[in-house]
Amino acid sequence: MTRSTVTTPPPGAVPPETHPDAPGPGQPLGPHYSRCFGCGPDHPTGLHFEASSPDGLTVTAQFTVGENHQGAPGLAHGGVLAAAMDEALGSSIWLLRKPYVTGRLETDFLRPVPVGTRLFVKAWCTGISGRKAYLEGEARMGAPDGPVAVRAAALFIEVTIDHFVEHGDVSGHEFEVNP
Numbered sequence: 694m695t696r697s698t699v700t701t702p703p704p705g706a707v708p709p710e711t712h713p714d715a716p717g718p719g720q721p722l723g724p725h726y727s728r729c730f731g732c733g734p735d736h737p738t739g740l741h742f743e744a745s746s747p748d749g750l751t752v753t754a755q756f757t758v759g760e761n762h763q764g765a766p767g768l769a770h771g772g773v774l775a776a777a778m779d780e781a782l783g784s785s786i787w788l789l790r791k792p793y794v795t796g797r798l799e800t801d802f803l804r805p806v807p808v809g810t811r812l813f814v815k816a817w818c819t820g821i822s823g824r825k826a827y828l829e830g831e832a833r834m835g836a837p838d839g840p841v842a843v844r845a846a847a848l849f850i851e852v853t854i855d856h857f858v859e860h861g862d863v864s865g866h867e868f869e870v871n872p
């Protein structure tokens with residue numbers, strides 16, 4: 694993957710540690726917000742991610758590229774694929790049970806993805822340094838070991854819950870995190 698220094702863990706970064714509350718192997722992660730574009734079951738045109746974690750640190754997720762996700766006719770929009778990577782990366786850092794937001798997201802698009810393709814997305818943390826978390830991910834076509842369509846690397850920044858209270862609309866949604 695072509696990756697900048699911004700998304701490369703610096704010397705001294707530490708590996709993530711599994712949180713005791715992380716879901717067990719095969720247990721669905723569930724949505725963090727029912728209208729989230731990535732994971733929300735109530736989003737009319739969203740990705741409807743189905744995610745779980747084999748080890749409390751890695752996220753594996755699947756979704757099918759639909760009619761509403763097109764850029765060129767019959768092909769997934771790159772921004773939608775980037776959103777899918779953002780969702781998987783964000784879900785993997787939420788396994789640590791601390792709130793983070795995406796600061797920088799880098800994507801390599803390796804193959805066109807036709808509508809109807811089932812994408813198998815995987816994301817994991819490569820290191821933590823202070824408030825900064827370094828993440829990587831990939832999306833494979835048709836099967837967990839299918840051809841790689843997208844690779845991503847990201848820098849996430851730890852925030853407080855106040856970030857969502859101050860900048861978002863949390864009325865009625867305060868605890869809608871993996872309900």
Ligand SMILES: CCCCC/C=C\C/C=C\C/C=C\C/C=C\CCCC(=O)SCCNC(=O)CCNC(=O)[C@H](O)C(C)(C)COP(=O)(O)OP(=O)(O)OC[C@H]1O[C@@H](n2cnc3c(N)ncnc32)[C@H](O)[C@@H]1OP(=O)(O)O
Pocket residue numbers: 699725731779780781782783784785787791792793794795796797824825848850852854857863866867868869870
């Ligand atoms: C209803 C309640 C909800 C509660 C939710 C709680 C938890 C979440 C739950 C579940 C999540 C599950 C799944 C997640 C699914 C999807 C995830 C999607 C994630 C997103 O899609 S989220 C939306 C997009 N995201 C944003 O909306 C961020 C907008 N942004 C900001 O809000 C600020 O920009 C912020 C906070 C990032 C930083 O602001 P700040 O003031 O706190 O800190 P500061 O600027 O000092 O940065 C500190 C150090 O990070 C470095 N740094 C910062 N940004 C950088 C960049 N871009 N490139 C390189 N370095 C960067 C600085 O250089 C400095 O580095 P140094 O310390 O070395 O100087």
